[in-house]
Amino acid sequence: MDIINPATGKIIESIPEDNKASVIEKMARLRSGQPLWADVPLEERVSVIGQFGQLVRNNLDELSLLLSSETGKPLQQAKNEITGAHNRIVHIQAEASKWLAREIVTAAGPTREEIVYEPLGVIANISAWNFPYNVGYNVFLYALVAGNAVAYKPSEYASLTGLKFKELLWEAGIPQNAFECFIGGPAVGELLLEVDMDGYFFTGSYRTGKYIAGRVAGKLVPVQLELGGKDPLYVADDVADIRQAAINAAEGAFYNNGQSCCAVERIYVHERIYDEFVQAFVAEVKSYVVGDPLHADTYIGPLTRKEQPDLILAQIQDAIQKGARLEVGGKKGEQEGYYLLPTVLTGVNHQMAVMKEESFGPVIGIQSVKNDQEAVQLMNDTEYGLTAAVFSADESRAKQLLRQLSTGTAYWNCCDRVSPGLPWSGRRHSGMGVTLSHLGIRAFTHPRAWHLRD
Numbered sequence: 001m002d003i004i005n006p007a008t009g010k011i012i013e014s015i016p017e018d019n020k021a022s023v024i025e026k027m028a029r030l031r032s033g034q035p036l037w038a039d040v041p042l043e044e045r046v047s048v049i050g051q052f053g054q055l056v057r058n059n060l061d062e063l064s065l066l067l068s069s070e071t072g073k074p075l076q077q078a079k080n081e082i083t084g085a086h087n088r089i090v091h092i093q094a095e096a097s098k099w100l101a102r103e104i105v106t107a108a109g110p111t112r113e114e115i116v117y118e119p120l121g122v123i124a125n126i127s128a129w130n131f132p133y134n135v136g137y138n139v140f141l142y143a144l145v146a147g148n149a150v151a152y153k154p155s156e157y158a159s160l161t162g163l164k165f166k167e168l169l170w171e172a173g174i175p176q177n178a179f180e181c182f183i184g185g186p187a188v189g190e191l192l193l194e195v196d197m198d199g200y201f202f203t204g205s206y207r208t209g210k211y212i213a214g215r216v217a218g219k220l221v222p223v224q225l226e227l228g229g230k231d232p233l234y235v236a237d238d239v240a241d242i243r244q245a246a247i248n249a250a251e252g253a254f255y256n257n258g259q260s261c262c263a264v265e266r267i268y269v270h271e272r273i274y275d276e277f278v279q280a281f282v283a284e285v286k287s288y289v290v291g292d293p294l295h296a297d298t299y300i301g302p303l304t305r306k307e308q309p310d311l312i313l314a315q316i317q318d319a320i321q322k323g324a325r326l327e328v329g330g331k332k333g334e335q336e337g338y339y340l341l342p343t344v345l346t347g348v349n350h351q352m353a354v355m356k357e358e359s360f361g362p363v364i365g366i367q368s369v370k371n372d373q374e375a376v377q378l379m380n381d382t383e384y385g386l387t388a389a390v391f392s393a394d395e396s397r398a399k400q401l402l403r404q405l406s407t408g409t410a411y412w413n414c415c416d417r418v419s420p421g422l423p424w425s426g427r428r429h430s431g432m433g434v435t436l437s438h439l440g441i442r443a444f445t446h447p448r449a450w451h452l453r454d
Contacts, residue, residue: 050089063082063164088141099117127155132158154183156184200221206383209431222443225426225431229430231387233388262415265359268374269367303340319365383428424440
């Protein structure tokens with residue numbers, strides 16, 4: 001399999017893909033190794049995860065350069081992702097022992113009652129390329145600390161990073177028969193759906209997630225899907241600082257080139273402040289430097305996938321043909337590679353694909369609304385339910401609006417944010433199941449009920 005640098009379109013490296021024989025061999029090792037890993041005391045498993053975190057920090061420069069080269073992520077943003085993801089390890093160190101410990105429900109009487117949280121077994125982690133550290137850690141580190149063995153399939157667009165995970169996990173002390181990497185595209189993913197697994201944890205598109213859930217439904221094993229979104233932001237007319245609101249909204253829309261499941265994908269602005277907000281928003285986007293991901297001042301690098309610029313350009317042309325105004329961008333960059341200039345559209349409506357279909361790239365539509373009720377109606381006009389945000393000076397007003405939306409995460413005066421202390425979950429086409437928080441720790445376990453009578 002050729003690993004392509006999206007900034008140049010050139011091959012970085014060619015690596016061998018897995019096949020049916022290698023998948024079966026690796027799975028046999030994981031199946032034999034999982035009980036041994038589960039028998040390692042919890043405090044030792046936590047310690048090994050901490051050692052892995054230290055190895056990652058020690059190799060930050062090498063790892064961030066690798067991540068940037070195969071995904072096109074600007075180098076500073078690659079470093080931000082790697083260092084930021086360490087908070088998952090801190091969370092595991094602080095909370096795993098508490099939430100994986102035996103619970104004594106009834107200590108007195110003729111029958112004692114206890115709950116023990118046991119690992120699922122061998123789980124598949126079919127992961128994503130846009131934030132491989134964040135979304136990877138959310139699954140494989142929490143699964144490992146709970147005593148599971150992990151069959152980790154990195155995206156084909158982040159395979160070198162996935163192989164580094166394996167190398168450093170093994171170096172940290174994770175047994176080689178408790179974590180294994182499966183390299184390849186959809187065909188390798190299909191092989192993982194065929195073999196005997198005790199759970200499937202997927203991060204990616206709604207279409208693929210729905211397919212996976214259908215393919216493995218007959219196995220009756222846990223399935224968690226962290227899927228996409230069409231995340232809305234409403235800017236109310238009482239915001240304290242319109243310009244700052246515009247700067248924050250632009251970052252929420254364009255950070256990592258908009259390639260984030262929780263990126264702001266559509267913006268609604270109260271008509272009283274609409275013109276001023278748009279002016280400040282466009283000025284901020286025009287200040288973004290588009291260029292080589294390795295340059296320190298670059299904010300917008302190439303898109304990761306070759307086909308994505310054309311898919312987004314089709315959304316842009318659809319909007320313009322239906323009456324939208326192009327404020328900035330709207331075309332590919334002049335550089336080699338998969339560049340698309342950051343694009344802002346105004347005068348948009350819900351007849352346009354850019355306001356209804358996931359874009360996953362550097363484009364945003366901004367729509368004027370008459371009042372809060374219209375904003376809520378439009379924000380709810382979606383099949384997705386990952387996040388929603390309201391910018392307002394009034395917390396009670398913002399909460400009242402957000403309660404009317406069916407999303408796993410609600411933001412007041414912030415957006416595009418994930419915390420390991422809070423559950424990360426989606427509704428409807430944004431997925432099912434939970435990672436992070438204490439719920440995400442227990443997501444990788446089966447509870448066993450003990451009835452004990454002397």
